[in-house]
Amino acid sequence: MNEKICIAVIGCGRIATNGHFPAFAALADRVRVKYACDLIRSKAEQKRQEYPGLVEQVITDYKEALADPEVEAVFVLTPNYAHYVITMDALRAKKHVFCEKPITVNYALSCEMAEEARKQGRILNIGVCNRYNKSVEMLEQMNRAGKFGNIYHVYCSFRSYRCIPGLGGAFTTKAEAGGGVLIDWGIHFLDLILYILGGAKLKTVTCDAYNEMAKDMKSYSYLSMWAEDTANIETGTNDVDDFITGYIRTDKASISFNGAWAQNIGEDEMFIDFLGDKGGARLSYGGHFTFYTSNEDGVLEKINYSYNIPNQIQCEDAAFFTAVRTGEHTKTYIDNILESAKLLDSLYRSAEQKSELKF
Numbered sequence: 001m002n003e004k005i006c007i008a009v010i011g012c013g014r015i016a017t018n019g020h021f022p023a024f025a026a027l028a029d030r031v032r033v034k035y036a037c038d039l040i041r042s043k044a045e046q047k048r049q050e051y052p053g054l055v056e057q058v059i060t061d062y063k064e065a066l067a068d069p070e071v072e073a074v075f076v077l078t079p080n081y082a083h084y085v086i087t088m089d090a091l092r093a094k095k096h097v098f099c100e101k102p103i104t105v106n107y108a109l110s111c112e113m114a115e116e117a118r119k120q121g122r123i124l125n126i127g128v129c130n131r132y133n134k135s136v137e138m139l140e141q142m143n144r145a146g147k148f149g150n151i152y153h154v155y156c157s158f159r160s161y162r163c164i165p166g167l168g169g170a171f172t173t174k175a176e177a178g179g180g181v182l183i184d185w186g187i188h189f190l191d192l193i194l195y196i197l198g199g200a201k202l203k204t205v206t207c208d209a210y211n212e213m214a215k216d217m218k219s220y221s222y223l224s225m226w227a228e229d230t231a232n233i234e235t236g237t238n239d240v241d242d243f244i245t246g247y248i249r250t251d252k253a254s255i256s257f258n259g260a261w262a263q264n265i266g267e268d269e270m271f272i273d274f275l276g277d278k279g280g281a282r283l284s285y286g287g288h289f290t291f292y293t294s295n296e297d298g299v300l301e302k303i304n305y306s307y308n309i310p311n312q313i314q315c316e317d318a319a320f321f322t323a324v325r326t327g328e329h330t331k332t333y334i335d336n337i338l339e340s341a342k343l344l345d346s347l348y349r350s351a352e353q354k355s356e357l358k359f
């Protein structure tokens, strides 16, 4: 029971480098990385060099790790299009799986993944790491405790001035990423909203998606570009949303949002407003929140709480390891993320069809 969990890490790119490997190092008393796997061998090899006591072997074919009975769990940290196939292979090989967000690019396939996890009796957690953010946890508890009264509307903005990643590469190619700013940033915001609302269920969804700022890739001006290494403006593709807007009705609150990877407004705005009849809150994405209410004397209050925000990826990985040992279905077990997958899928369908979808 207390033995270290033996894992394989499939995909050694940015989220592996910046998020999960540092978390594994911090949780080294609970985990051993038997395999670091990447199609590009040097990327996996780099992990072995950076974490010599932690990473044991380097491979390029994930099926080698699935064939090893010692491996109990795998981390699927590949681009979106590969989530479904690798996760399904891993579950069928009786491994527990942590799969990065989004589950996959299609709701029906996400449901198949959930069904396979059930059939195999294995944990399948999804990397919606914001559910482990301390502020998000506090807001969810405050809502359950009735501090907001009735939350009737939530608005969120995930807009940036110039932030299209890897223009012309995988991030801006629909066949690989499944979408643009909505699937990359929006899913984090919308998932944590459904979570804080207490598992809100969709009633109607309407959305418009735009590809405006780099439709002529060569004329897109910018200051810096993350994922620059994948930029390919000569022969690459840019067919995803760089601006998205939508309106969602749920059985709890309505939700409206705007998201931009790039826009001709020079402000970055990353926040979520929860509007309740007793209280409201503005959450700075990834940071703290301010709570607005009035006390029994009718005095208006604006409260900022002081607390540290622990590393959310380390918290989600620790929760996954606990779930592997206990079998517990946590708040990021796939069944609890399917409504977010349905939302993502239906927002894109609504944008394509230019009409509202009803459930």
Ligand SMILES: NC(=O)c1ccc[n+]([C@@H]2O[C@H](COP(=O)([O-])OP(=O)(O)OC[C@H]3O[C@@H](n4cnc5c(N)ncnc54)[C@H](O)[C@@H]3O)[C@@H](O)[C@H]2O)c1
Pocket (backbone or CB within 6 Å): 010, 011, 012, 013, 014, 015, 016, 037, 038, 039, 040, 043, 060, 062, 077, 078, 079, 080, 082, 100, 101, 102, 127, 128, 129, 184
């Ligand atoms: N939770 C978060 O906050 C967060 C943040 C960033 C990215 N992500 C998600 O993480 C995933 C990866 O994103 P990234 O930015 O790290 O991408 P990336 O391109 O930097 O890394 C992906 C790696 O996977 C490798 N790969 C692809 N197919 C493979 C296969 N079949 N076998 C082995 N390796 C394979 C690639 O060679 C690459 O090195 C995406 O799904 C993304 O949505 C989540």
